[in-house]
Amino acid sequence: MTNVQRTIKEISEIIRTVPDTDPIFDELKKDGRKGVQKLLDQAERARKKREEEHEAFKALTTYENELRNQGFSLIAGIDEVGRGPLAGPVVTAAVILPEDFYLPGLNDSKKISEAKREEYAAHIRAHAISIGLAIVDADVIDSINIYEATKKAMNSAVNNLTISPEYLLIDAMKLETPYPSQSIIKGDSKSISIAAASIIAKVARDRMMKEYATKYPGYGFENNAGYGTKEHLNGLAQYGITPLHRKSFAPVKELL
Template identity: 75%
Template sequence: MTKVHRTIKEVKELIGTLSDSDPILKELKQDDRKGVQKLLIQRDRERMKQEKEKEEFDILTRYESELRQQGFTHIAGIDEVGRGPLAGPVVTAAVILPSDFYLAGLNDSKKLSEAKRDEYYEYIQKHAISIGIGMVHAEEIDSINIYQATKKAMNEAIVELPVQPDYLLIDAMKIQSPYPSQSIIKGDAKSISIAAASIIAKVTRDRMMKEYALKYPGYAFEKNAGYGTKDHLIGLEQLGVTPLHRKSFAPVKEILHTGH
């Protein structure tokens, strides 16, 4: 058999397309050029990374897989963002994913970079069966408390789903609902549907807070999303309380009482 002489550039373009049983791969392993050996090492690393991501993803889908085996088809993951900030709404998302959904690296939205979250947000928007958003604003949070506001927003997100669910997987909370449900502690790191809802809720809220930053400059909402950072607290001291602020939350409450 004639040995084919490929340039390093040709090998680089070819190597990612080869299966483990491909005879060309066997031939490349006997090629003593450093550049080829380096490309083989990179290929092995990439394969291992992909296998690890697939294993992690399979772990993330175990709740959904078990429920599908029980006959449920439209499993909605539900998560919230914005329980802790001093300003802005609490936002929830309900997301129903198809059974063949795959997105490597999807887990807790707080651990991802903003660019990665935006990328995943677009992918989920494109591939989800159904997405619903719920939100409760500052005035109502002050009126009914943040815990009740979060539950209300979650129920709103379920109602807003264009395709209704037949089962709910909820991050940490228990809500009254006509659907069977399960509450999962740290659900955004354990369920793919909740992880997807976490991304949708966080990106939705972060984008809203950036819009609010234009209307209410001086609080750094575009950077802190309403959380009580140093910039935000300085803004509160100097500019006072806006309609976005939760008046029942310290230190907003203190500023109102002291009149600063």
């Protein structure tokens, strides 16, 4: 059967299922039908996207690969979510990934859509060696300040790992810890382990804030996650302060 005799539907199935190194693609390139050439163009764009994602993922594993070359295998990435909001906890995650972990497209959680974050979080939970999560509430943040609260949460996340790590990669913070560690500025876009921790922490906190939105309506927590949006500020002015609000943060502080 020649490629002209194949229907567009059949060719679409071939492109979808056959490796792009197969000689059949050379045949299909000679097919003059616009529909076939459109399918080939789409397949080529998809191939280039996969290559770009693969290269980006390789770049994210640089720190981990260097540490594995030094003999470390259980490397925990640590990140926080929620340092800046006016309400809600700061949430941190520590994640140890296996050496063969692969999730193209994984990056800083703030750069990924909510639907993708949920999908990636499920994949990370299914494949991670261990995940530790920690939550520090607003009253603790008010009593010891957000910087110390973040460190407290990060240390707790490490302690909540079911397997002791051998090395810590920490996003932008330095911790007093018994484990050797490295602080990486913007680590969630430079280390796959920190990026994974960013996703886990972000998804966990967003879910919490959506639950809080049903308990404390009128502030838009389901949309703003406690950040100082216009909707949130209007809610503060109309309904006042909730137990979730950080009383040491302006403009909450002014309302007291």
